[in-house]
Amino acid sequence: MAKHRRRARDLPVRPGSQGRRIGRGDRRARPRGAADRRQRPSAGPLLLARGRGPPRGRSPVREMVAAAAVRDRALRLAGRPAPGDRRLWEWLAVSALATLLAVVLLATGWTVRLDNLVYDAALRLAPRTSTSDVLIVAIDDRALAEAGAWPWSRATHARVVERLSAAGARAIAYDVLFIEPSVDPAADEALGRAVAAARRVCLPVLTEVPGPNGDSFRITPPLAAVARGAGGLGHVSLAFDPDGVSRRANLAEAAGRRSVPHLMACAAAVGAGRAGAGVESLPRARPGEALERRGPVLIPFAGSAGRFRTVSAASVLRGEVPESFVRGRYVLVGATASGLHDRHATPLSRRDETLSGVELQANLLEGLLTDGLIRPAPFPISLATTLALVWIQLAALRLASPRRNLAIALGAMSGGVALSGALLILARTWTPPAPALITLLVMFPAWGWLRLQAANAYMLQELARFAQEDGAPAAPERGDVISRRIHLMRRAVQHARDLRAQAAAAAAQREQMVQLLSHDLRSPQSSILALLDGAEPGAVRPDLSDRIAGAARRTLSLADNFVHLAKAEDGALSREPLDMSDLLDVAMDEAWPLARRAAVRLSRTGARAPAWTMGDRSLLMRALANLIDNAIKFSPPDAAVEVELRQTEIEGRPMARLAIRDHGPGVAEGDRAALFAPYGRGAGRTAGGVGLGLTLVAEVARRHGGGVTCEGTPGGGATFVLALPVDGQAD
Structure with a gap:
């Protein structure tokens, strides 16, 4: 011890x-009042000097909460919304408008340009490598110089088909239109015989929207002499985005029960041993019936120009291409010569660079063969993803602090972009992020403005009430709104400074009282x-x-x-x-x-x-x-x-x-x-x-x-x- x-x-x-x-x-x-005050004469001055006021049973926080509850109850009884109610209604209104904005942006496609920027960037992050199953036979400048000016004789095309078929091509997609008879009917017949002998040649049809004579569309097949022996027919239409870049294609065009596949889909089917579409299955225009684009896909480009194996049609005509180079491959024949103007901008094109139409088709064919096509997400899935990001931010606006709201907003926007990129690369599915991004960019400052307006109104209300309680004259009505607010703030700040001075004086008085108790009062008692x-x-x-x-x-x-x-x-x-x-x-x-x-x-x-x-x-x-x-x-x-x-x-x-x-x-x-x-x-x-x-x-x-x-x-x-x-x- x-x-x-x-x-x-x-x-x-x-x-x-x-x-x-x-x-x-x-x-x-014991009744409260004067008798109580007489029973403790020495304690009151010390507590008042501390600024604690009279004895109390509840903490200041509880008193403030109770007062706020009473004030809100009074406002509701008077038919006026309490501050908490106003905040809830404001949040509900912002939530409804944000949801509507996101749905409209997604449904109308107004944000497609911004979506394309994100899509192009994601596609560049994970470029695909071209396979060896696709071979391009290019009708290039050399071929035109050696075989003659364009258009070529149908006999020349027949020789190209014969040599590719003899070399063992798996399927031949001949991206040249043969919809009009030539000046030499015998040449047309020669081409028809070559196509029929090969049995694996896919020929393009011409799609016109709108069609002639008031028709909604017209699809023109190749000449009967050429088409009757073809392995299948297909359209070669491309879908251009508003910025003029080729990103999309439709795997089929249909009207009613009739449809025609894309030329590359025809080549993939013929190469797999399946029959392609014939002339009898082509859609025909009927009154009140429009042409439908079905099977929309995004083309998985392997890169810029020159990614696929390419030989000149001149080399094929000369017999310079070894059979092993052609055997078992899907062969695309198309124009690449500079004077034929079949060039397109793509997401992976370098500055001032374009891609030939036949190479663009090769990218689509490779996607079909490798199951690598990028498919737009169904509208319900895109809507669910967009609204999920929007409602995460809406919940944060309701529950989180302003600093956390900003962090959540930045996280939601970057997360939406990252999610779209991840789905594109890993699942080959495209979900547009721009509707959610724009909604968040509009919603966050709008909510901040509402909160700032509410804080400003509350400050003005409290300043005016403070001025009335202080007994000072009301703010002058003259001058603009800012001047009146500055006047209220100046008066409140001055009053706060006065209170601070009083508090300092009270603290000094309290210190003196403590010294009195610790020395002057204790010493006599000890004596x-x-x-x-x-x-x-x-x-x-x-x-x-x-x-x-x-x-x-x-x-x-x-x-x-x-x-x-x-x-x-x-x-x-x-x-x-x-x-x-x-x-x-x-x-x-x-x-x-x-x-x-x-x-x-x-x-x-x-x-x-x-x-x-x-x-x-x-x-x-x-x-x-x-x-x-x-x-x-x-x-x-x-x-x-x-x-x-x-x-x-x-x-x-x-x-x-x-x-x-x-x-x-x-x-x-x-x-x-x-x-x-x-x-x-x-x-x-x-x-x-x-x-x-x-x-x-x-x-x-x-x-x-x-x-x-x-x-x-x-x-x-x-x-x-x-x-x-x-x-x-x-x-």
């Missing part, structure tokens, strides 16, 4: 009078006790000496509680590692003289394991002393005060739980909530004190991240439980 005494701070000796708990007063039937202790026997009657000493000790205790309460509430804590078990032993040692005079036994039960916490030694010692003294005062003679310290978990936090139990009259359940308020007293309590001891305990517990409660029933004693964080968990 000597070790513990050396570590303890000097504490004043408290009287052992019984009959009232520290920190409680009799509140049974009185010293005189009584040094008086000769018989100089003062014993009963009078005890009464004077008791009053002096109570005054010292009151002053000490005031000083410690001021430090606990507003002062900086001197935190250090403390063993609560050690402190408890010291506090019990200090309380032993009081317990002896009151004929009360102090006993500590349970284990004595260390319970470390980070705290202020003087404040914790004072709190422990107040709890033990309080238990002694309310214990009858020959009773025991039981003290137990153990470690436990409260709401998942490791805590040191100190329980101090007495066997006094107990505390009614209705009085427990107010035990720790300033000047609070339980019913029927008559012990000395002004009611600040338990207030100090509660404030010390709060500053250390813990709490204090009272348990028990009247007639069965009371148990005060102090819980403090261990292992440095105090806030």
